Amino acid sequence: MNYFEFPLEDITNDFVNNWLLPTLSGFFDQISVILRSFVDAVTNVLTSTPAEVIAILLIALAWWISGKGVALFALIGMLYLGSVDLWTESMQTLAIVIVSTIISVLIGIPVGILSATNSVIDKTVRPILDFMQTLPIFVYLIPAILLFGLGGVPAVIATFVFAVPPAVRMTSLGIKQVPGEVVEASRAYGSTPRQLLIKVQLPLALPTIMAGVNQTIMLALSMAVVASMIGAPGLGSIVLTGISQVNVGLGLTGGLAIVVLAIVLDRITQGITNKVK
Amino acid sequence: MNKIEVKNLTKIFGSHPQQGLKRLKNGESKDEILDKTGMTVGVNQANFSVKPGEIFVIMGLSGSGKSTLIRLINRLIEPTDGEISIDGESITRMDKNQLIEVRRKKLAMVFQKFGLLPHRTVLNNVAYGLELQGTDKQERENLAAKTIEDVGLKGYENSYPSELSGGMQQRVGLARALTNDSDILLMDEAFSALDPIIRKEMQDELIRLQSKLNKTVLFITHDLDEALKLGDRIAIMKDGQIVQIGTSEEILENPANTYVSNFVRDVDRSKVLNASHVMKKPEVLVTYKAGVRVAVRKMEEVGASSIFVVDKDQNFKGLLTIDDAIRAHKEQLPMEDVLIDNVQVITPDTLLNDMVGLAVEAKYPIAVVADGKLCGIVSRVSILSGLVLGKEREEVMQ
Incomplete structure (x- = not known):
C-alpha cells in the first residue's frame, strides 16, 4: 500500500521543534504560569483547610441538593478517604478536577452556544471534538509535556482536552432542542438574538447543559490516573504506584477513593440538574 | 389607508429561489417547479390588503402556504420577492433593527401551539413583549395583570403554562399579544389546537375583544366555518396562491372556481346566512x-x-x-x-x-x-x- 512516502513523524517533529516551540514557547509559558498558580491556589485551599470542615461542607451540600441518602454516602465516603490516609491525595485530585472543569465550562459552553447558532462553526467544531474524544490520550500527553512541562498544568490541559467535548456537545444540543415555536414566538415579539439566548434558549437548555457539565466532571475524574503519569499529584499516583509495585491492595485503596469522589460529585451535580429542571 | 398591503408576495424554499422565481413568473406551476428543480413554492404572488379594524381571514388546507404567508408578514420567514407594507411603511426593505422595532410595536402574534415560555409564569409570559422593549418591571407587570384579567385568567398569574389547559394557555397567548398594545394581531391557526367547545368560546372572545379594542386581525385557519364566522373578509388559498377574496356571502354565493365551490359545498349555511x-x-x-x-x-x-x-x-x-x-x-x-x-x-x-x-x-x-x-x-x-x-x-x- 505504500505508494508514496508520507513522513508525518518527521514533519510533526520538525514543526514542533523548529516552529511551535521557538515561536510560541513564551505564550505557552505564560499559560503555564497562570494555570499553575490557579491549580496551586485551589490545591492549597483544599489541602490547608481542615479535612473536617471540607467534609462537613460537602455533606451539607449533598444533603441540600440531593437529599439524605447522598449525604449519608458522602459521610461514609469522607470517613473512608480519611481512614485510608488518602485525604491529601484526594484533595489534590479534586483540585485538578475543579480547575479543569472550570476551564472546560468557561470554554465549552460558549463554543457550544456558537455551534448551536452558527452552522459553519458547528461543522468546524464537530470533527475537532470527534478528534479530541477518539485520539488516544497518551498521544496528546507528549505535546502537553513538551509545551507545559511536568506536573499539574499539563495534567489540567490533558484533562481539559478529554473532558471538554460533552460540555460543548450538550450545550449545543440543549439549545437546538428548545422547541421551535418558543423561539419563533420570542422572535415574533421582537427579541434581539442576545435576548433570545439569555431569556429563552439558555434557561430552557440549562438542564441539558448541566448534564454536560456532569459528564465533564466524570471524565475529568477518570483522567486522574493518566494525569499522574505526567507528574500530577493525587489519587492517580497512588494507583500508579500500585501498578508499578504490583500491589493489589494499594491499587484498590486508591481506586476506591477515586470511585468515592466520582459518586459524590456525580450525585451532587445530578441533583443540581434536577433542581434546575 | 390600508393597514397591511401585500403585493406579489412570493416565497420559494430551496437552494436557488431566484431561479425558481423566474420560472414562476414564466407561468410554471408549483408542481412543475418542484419536479424540475426540487424547490417548493410556499407562497405564489399573493396580493391582498387589510383595512384597519378588519378581521381578515386566510383560509386554506394544510400545505396551501397560509402559515408561510403569515410568517412573511413579520418576516419570521424572509420573502423571496414582493412587497409588504404596514401603515404605508415597507416591511420588506427594513434592516434588522427597524424590523425588531416593528415586531415590538405593531405586530403581535398568536400561535397554534401557543408558543408560551415554559419556564415563565403566566404573568411573565404575558409581560414578555414589554420586557423585550425594556419597559419598567412594575409597569409591565401591572399592564400584564390587567390583560390577564381581560381574558378571564385572573388568579392564574403565578401558574406555569404546563399547569393550564389548552384553552387557558391560548388565553395566555392572546393576553401576551394584547399587552403589547400593537394595532395588528397575527393569528396563526390560533384556535385549531383546541376542543370544539373551547374553540367556539375563544372565537366569541376574539370577536368580543376585537369589537372593544378595534384591532386589525390577520387570522389563519383551515376551518371554513371558523373563517366564515370570524372573517369580515376571507382569502382562500390553494397551492400558495390566493384564489378568491371576499366576504363570507360573496364566497358562498359566488365561488370563484370549482375549488372554492367544492370547499363551501358542505358549509352549514344556517350558521352563515342571516336574516x-x-x-x-x-x-x-x-x-x-x-x-x-x-x-x-x-x-x-x-x-x-x-x-x-x-x-x-x-x-x-x-x-x-x-x-x-x-x-x-x-x-x-x-x-x-x-x-x-x-x-x-x-x-x-x-x-x-x-x-x-x-x-x-x-x-x-x-x-x-x-x-x-x-x-x-x-x-x-x-x-x-x-x-x-x-x-x-x-x-x-x-
Missing part, C-alpha cells in the same frame, strides 16, 4: 292613518291573511290579521285596539340557524326590525329556501 340575506322587502304594509279599510283591501290584493303596520316614519308597530281587521271594521274600532304588537321580531343579523325554531312556531311572517324600523320580512318559505337553494346553485355549476 338580511333571506328577508324580502315588506311590500304589504299599512300605516295607522290609512285605516282598517285600506288594510283589508291591501290584504285582499295580495291574498295575504295578515299585514304589518308601521307609522309614517316606518317604525314597526305590529301585525294586523284579516279577522281582526274585519272585526275592527264592523265594530268601528281604531286599528290600535286590534293590533297584535307583541309579535316575534328579529334583527337583520339573526342567523338562519336561530330562525328555524321561530319559523316552526310562527303563524305569520317574521318581521326584521333594526333600530325600531321595519326593514324586511322573513317567511317560513324564505328560511327553508335559504338553507337549500345555495346548495342547488352549486350543483348546477358543476
Whole structure:
C-alpha cells in the first residue's frame, strides 16, 4: 500500500521543534504560569483547610441538593478517604478536577452556544471534538509535556482536552432542542438574538447543559490516573504506584477513593440538574 | 389607508429561489417547479390588503402556504420577492433593527401551539413583549395583570403554562399579544389546537375583544366555518396562491372556481346566512292613518291573511290579521285596539340557524326590525329556501 512516502513523524517533529516551540514557547509559558498558580491556589485551599470542615461542607451540600441518602454516602465516603490516609491525595485530585472543569465550562459552553447558532462553526467544531474524544490520550500527553512541562498544568490541559467535548456537545444540543415555536414566538415579539439566548434558549437548555457539565466532571475524574503519569499529584499516583509495585491492595485503596469522589460529585451535580429542571 | 398591503408576495424554499422565481413568473406551476428543480413554492404572488379594524381571514388546507404567508408578514420567514407594507411603511426593505422595532410595536402574534415560555409564569409570559422593549418591571407587570384579567385568567398569574389547559394557555397567548398594545394581531391557526367547545368560546372572545379594542386581525385557519364566522373578509388559498377574496356571502354565493365551490359545498349555511340575506322587502304594509279599510283591501290584493303596520316614519308597530281587521271594521274600532304588537321580531343579523325554531312556531311572517324600523320580512318559505337553494346553485355549476 505504500505508494508514496508520507513522513508525518518527521514533519510533526520538525514543526514542533523548529516552529511551535521557538515561536510560541513564551505564550505557552505564560499559560503555564497562570494555570499553575490557579491549580496551586485551589490545591492549597483544599489541602490547608481542615479535612473536617471540607467534609462537613460537602455533606451539607449533598444533603441540600440531593437529599439524605447522598449525604449519608458522602459521610461514609469522607470517613473512608480519611481512614485510608488518602485525604491529601484526594484533595489534590479534586483540585485538578475543579480547575479543569472550570476551564472546560468557561470554554465549552460558549463554543457550544456558537455551534448551536452558527452552522459553519458547528461543522468546524464537530470533527475537532470527534478528534479530541477518539485520539488516544497518551498521544496528546507528549505535546502537553513538551509545551507545559511536568506536573499539574499539563495534567489540567490533558484533562481539559478529554473532558471538554460533552460540555460543548450538550450545550449545543440543549439549545437546538428548545422547541421551535418558543423561539419563533420570542422572535415574533421582537427579541434581539442576545435576548433570545439569555431569556429563552439558555434557561430552557440549562438542564441539558448541566448534564454536560456532569459528564465533564466524570471524565475529568477518570483522567486522574493518566494525569499522574505526567507528574500530577493525587489519587492517580497512588494507583500508579500500585501498578508499578504490583500491589493489589494499594491499587484498590486508591481506586476506591477515586470511585468515592466520582459518586459524590456525580450525585451532587445530578441533583443540581434536577433542581434546575 | 390600508393597514397591511401585500403585493406579489412570493416565497420559494430551496437552494436557488431566484431561479425558481423566474420560472414562476414564466407561468410554471408549483408542481412543475418542484419536479424540475426540487424547490417548493410556499407562497405564489399573493396580493391582498387589510383595512384597519378588519378581521381578515386566510383560509386554506394544510400545505396551501397560509402559515408561510403569515410568517412573511413579520418576516419570521424572509420573502423571496414582493412587497409588504404596514401603515404605508415597507416591511420588506427594513434592516434588522427597524424590523425588531416593528415586531415590538405593531405586530403581535398568536400561535397554534401557543408558543408560551415554559419556564415563565403566566404573568411573565404575558409581560414578555414589554420586557423585550425594556419597559419598567412594575409597569409591565401591572399592564400584564390587567390583560390577564381581560381574558378571564385572573388568579392564574403565578401558574406555569404546563399547569393550564389548552384553552387557558391560548388565553395566555392572546393576553401576551394584547399587552403589547400593537394595532395588528397575527393569528396563526390560533384556535385549531383546541376542543370544539373551547374553540367556539375563544372565537366569541376574539370577536368580543376585537369589537372593544378595534384591532386589525390577520387570522389563519383551515376551518371554513371558523373563517366564515370570524372573517369580515376571507382569502382562500390553494397551492400558495390566493384564489378568491371576499366576504363570507360573496364566497358562498359566488365561488370563484370549482375549488372554492367544492370547499363551501358542505358549509352549514344556517350558521352563515342571516336574516338580511333571506328577508324580502315588506311590500304589504299599512300605516295607522290609512285605516282598517285600506288594510283589508291591501290584504285582499295580495291574498295575504295578515299585514304589518308601521307609522309614517316606518317604525314597526305590529301585525294586523284579516279577522281582526274585519272585526275592527264592523265594530268601528281604531286599528290600535286590534293590533297584535307583541309579535316575534328579529334583527337583520339573526342567523338562519336561530330562525328555524321561530319559523316552526310562527303563524305569520317574521318581521326584521333594526333600530325600531321595519326593514324586511322573513317567511317560513324564505328560511327553508335559504338553507337549500345555495346548495342547488352549486350543483348546477358543476
